[in-house]
Amino acid sequence: MLSRTADHLYWMSRYIERAESLARLVDAHYRMSLLPHSPEDLAESLRATVKALNMEQDYTKRHGHIEPKAVFEFISLDRDHSGSIFSCLRSARENARAVRGSLTSELWETLNSTWLDARAQSTRRSLDIGHFVEWVKERSHLTRGVTIGTMMRDEAFHFTRIGTFLERADSTARILTAHQSDLMPGADAGAVPDPYQWSVLLRALSAFEVYRRVYRDVITPSRVAELLILRDDMPRSLLRCCKEVYGNLKSVANEQSAETLRRAGEMHAMLHFARMEELLSLGLPRFLQQFLAKLNDIGHRIASDFLGSQAEA
């Protein structure tokens, strides 16, 4: 398959996944904003989120201080903000359009209608944010379903999946980063943590109901961390994402990708055999920082092994 094609597929699925992750974050905070709740907590959570998404500078430049409605709109529909959901949907569609021949027509039409609809919605004067992010999640679910249900299990599929899981790992790690102070050792011992904060975190990762089912008990920071980092059966956990990245990389291996595969395997093995106590004693912030750096490295290596203009060797 053409390197350029693989590159577009990889980015197409990254952007769709990113749109969904952002929609989940907005959704969780939006729900929080509807509850009788201290506005300071909401603002604090939003501030940490905007920071973890690397959007702090752009946001401040545009809107100044944190104000929920402005944050929601900035993340969701801001056409001039390259990190917004709107921009992600546009980029996903642009990448898809560049390789539409390599996609099934169902997948292309799904991405294309998503973009056409998003554009139509963005021009409406009053937009219901809750409705919009719900719609984005649905479109992402649909896109993923169409991908899995219609695409050949060939290289195109594997590069699409690599994009999805690298992005998802990145997103989960960032959300955890935004909440790292709640997850610190010792948080258990203190006062009962704010249940609203927990619900934001868990809902943003589609883990609220899962938590209840897995633990059948009160929410504690170390269990939350375990669920989102080390559970193999949790679709958005770091371990699960790394496992998928590794598996799909193995399927597309070429002559120069051995080292990339090794590093992805190492990350997977580390999470697979890790124990929560060790991660907590290392310090969650430090762990997450290292994780994001390694993920970034793998992203770069994939680009140079498979996607870039290779030397004519």
Place this chain on the structure above:
Amino acid sequence: MPNTPYNEMFFKEGTGRAHYQRYAEWLGQQPVDRLAQKRAEADALFHRVGITFAVYGQEEGSERLIPFDIVPRVLPREEWIQLETGLKQRVRALNSFIHDIYHDQQILKAGVIPAEQVLCNSQYRPEMQGVDVPGGIYAHIAGIDIVRDDAGEFKVLEDNLRVPSGVSYMLENRKMMMRLFPELFSSHRVAPVDHYPDVLLDNLRSVAPTGVADPTVVLLTAGAHNSAYFEHAFLAQQMGIELVEGQDLFVRDEALFMRTTQGPQRVDVIYRRIDDDFLDPLVFRPDSMLGVPGLLTAYRAGHLTIANAIGTGVADDKSIYPYVPEMIRFYLGQSPIIGNVHTWMLRKPEDRDYVLAHLPELVVKEVHGAGGYGMLIGPAASQAEIENFRRRIIASPERYIAQPTLALSTCPTFADAALAPRHIDLRPFVLSGSDVTIVPGGLTRVALLAGSLVVNSSQGGGTKDTWVLES
């Protein structure tokens, strides 16, 4: 308008032609509301599927639909057989001509065509002199524009032998019609067209360089911003071949490769959809970012087939067009089955005098123009426009040809919420490889503005499904 145009559907007011009768009856029973609703449905579907063309110089929302008309253009079997035979004959002669002028130039030596008309033509590529191409085929894909005059005769208006486009609309229009009006396809025996991509791929594989058992074919596009990008992506997908851009390709040791995730892969046949000028920056335009440096080296070494071949433009130039009937006689020893539209060549003094005296009745075209630009339609032009063209003709007469204003045939068209006759033409696609093949039908283009004769999509033209009836 000189004469009453030929109406494709109706023999006279209210009386349908035999092959249109069943359709006309059906159409007569359809409430206008239903037709309007079907048309809206078609628009929505085309948008969703992304069957659009890009409009240059506009940022967002820069893709538009080519308007689709829901009333098909129907051709009876016997008319199609005549067209098919005539088109094959014409394209065979054109391929012989291109081969000849890049080899022995017998037609020039015989004085049938003045040598300077060919050799001084900007579309003549001296780089191709003496280069042998597989099967001697140059125009693998030809789009021949056919019109029907007021007497009901088919005439060739133009040959497109470089990178003719529009075939994706032929295929998508059929799909759309079957989706909108399935009942019509059970009451009419319409010859299918959807095997076009298979035939095209077979043809491309059949012209691979000798000795290549399982040739790799790719489609070269200028990219997602090109106006015909949809068609490029569509055809590549339908044929199951890679859609490549110049940046995906490189030449090493006189052979062409594409960059893949598994390393370089050899390419044997390029179906290119960019013009000669952009193919190889080392030979043609040095500023081209779309092509592949060294492509011509691989080509001339015989390690690569380019479809259409480089240098076909010399045969579809408007200054060469008047000689095509002569080519048919010269190379095939036959008389042309489909004639040309009468053409005055303004480099000839007697033609020029006649045309300058009759400008308000004639159509004047630039020899190198395309897309309906740079032409004068006398009967529709203002006095000032006519005088402007007169000055331009006098200044450089060799740049122009003139033709009578044709009363292009009309077909009922759903325009502005009602049915009304609109002028149409037809572009069948002729494929040449080991054999010459034409999928029955082609792209019917329609001038949507009342009275307009310009069917080009860049100037408000639309398209129709084209039915060839099997019985």
